[in-house]
Amino acid sequence: MGAGSLTWLMFVVVALNAIAAAAGLALFAVAIWVAADGYKLYPISGVSGKDDIFAGAWIAIFTGFAFFLTCIFGIFAALKRSRALMLVYFLIMFIIFLFECASAITAATNRDYLVGNSNFVKKQMLQYYGQDSIQGKQITQTWNRVMEQDECCGADSPQDWIVYNSTLKQMYPTYNWPLSCCKRLSTFDLQDPEGCKVGRTGILFTKGCFNYIESVLSHYTWAVSWYGFSVLILVFFTLVIAMIYFMQLE
Incomplete structure (x- = not known):
């Protein structure tokens, strides 16, 4: 690959990491909102030990901020055109990726258990x-x-x-x-x-209160799980492009 093409690819990696960093910071923020339990419904799930939505939120707080920091590091590694730094970037991102997968899956499955029926x-x-x-x-x-x-x-009534x-x-x-x-x-x-x-x-x-409880827990799940999944898709695409860039480095 020519120098011009490599430079263009580098800027794509930088841009994608910048977007992923912002997405990670947003995940960090929404996870804090869920963990803080603004609707004060934690006792309903916590009393029986089925509080995985909130456990997923605490994991997402870590992964969201970790994505932000690691993406910043990825920008630095890409600008330096260093294979060693890019390898470190890939390793850290892979570990965080696995943790966020666990967070999203945990929140989604627990939501189905809590609000599958009343x-x-x-x-x-x-x-x-x-x-x-x-x-x-x-x-x-x-x-x-x-x-x-x-x-x-x-x-129900x-x-x-x-x-x-x-x-x-x-x-x-x-x-x-x-x-x-x-x-x-x-x-x-x-x-x-x-x-x-x-x-x-x-x-x-x-009227019964179950619809209200279901709505709140669903909002929490969307914040932690489905937004988490969207961040994972963005990070995966970023890593694919970064891998292509890495393979072109000497």
């Missing part, structure tokens, strides 16, 4: 809500916040609390469902306490 979420809701334990308090606070914010009740056995029913037999299932005044007091207990129309939230 039964898993419903089961732990009925088991832990109202329980006087650390996990129980976390689940209770999480569900109260979700039901009040999204104006929903139970996983308020009937979840009546049809199935629950910790709430055992501890508070006079309550058919949590008070968070009912509308409140601006002062956060119940609008109609007696109407709430009997499920009066217009007071009790009738």
Whole structure:
């Protein structure tokens, strides 16, 4: 390959690494957003140990920033036209690539387990809500916040609390469902306490919360997994071009 063609190829490698560096930095940012759990739904997945979406986010924080740094190093190696530096670049990128594959796959498969249907979420809701334990308090606070914010009740509907056995029913037999299932005044007091207990129309939230939970966990998965996969495709294409450039170096 002539000197002019090699120089042109070098600039292509530099440009692709610059784009990949920006993509890696963006992955780093969105992974931090997921790990920070802005919607505060971690207890729903964490209580049963099925928190791989968040584990994937922590891996993606590392891989995103590592992609950024390594791509900068790749730009330096390409400009230096050094085979030794390019080899180091390839080795580091391959290791990071494997870690990011693990992160994306972990988040995607865990999402399918959590939101494939409402039964898993419903089961732990009925088991832990109202329980006087650390996990129980976390689940209770999480569900109260979700039901009040999204104006929903139970996983599929308020009937979840009546049809199935629950910790709430055992501890508070006079309550058919949590008070968070009912509308409140601006002062956060119940609008109609007696109407709430009997499920009066217009007071009790009738829709389930599962769609909201599914939507949030899906957003987390898209951020960690599917964006991660898109970064992997970009990095793979960058590595192919960089390999062609490497083979032309003397």
